[in-house]
Amino acid sequence: MTAKTLYTAHVHTVGGREGAAKSSDGQLDIKLSTPGSNRPGTNPEQLFAAGWSACFEGALAGVAKTMGVKLPPETAIDAEVDLHLGEAEGYFLTARLNVSLPGIDEDLARTLVDQAHATCPYSKMAQGGIKASVALAVNA
Structure with a gap:
């Protein structure tokens, strides 16, 4: 049995835990930060x-x-x-x-x-x- 793909998320990340991530549709556009670093981002x-x-x-x-x-x-x-x-x-x-x-x-x-x-x-x-x-x- 073949599964039907309902949705595929596409996210481009640069810089790892100290970088940024953005989805192809622009709905997600976030800064990333290491836990406990108190830098802006998630x-x-x-x-x-x-x-x-x-x-x-x-x-x-x-x-x-x-x-x-x-x-x-x-x-x-x-x-x-x-x-x-x-x-x-x-x-x-x-x-x-x-x-x-x-x-x-x-x-x-x-x-x-x-x-x-x-x-x-x-x-x-x-x-x-x-x-x-x-x-x-x-x-x-």
Whole structure:
């Protein structure tokens, strides 16, 4: 079975953690900075936290709709992404989502969150990896 590509994001980054990133459509145009540097800009960990929490809330809304549940307007997700440096493994990330569903029964909330975690593309990537490749762009 072949998957249908729904969208492809194109972002050009120059300067790494001290540089800038801009999307091909101009909707994203940001300065980057190293965590804790107090320089203007965001960092990859914050971008991942924002992306995962936004994607997860979308998955949560989809699951709720399928189950006939109305999510409260105060539904919120706090994402935490930690950058670590280990002796053997080098740099690596750990991440958590804290989901708030005020007014929803705890058992129902757990079901919604579990099903959203099983369907959210970011959650799938975080749990099982992502098919990825890196290619060298050779200047002509």
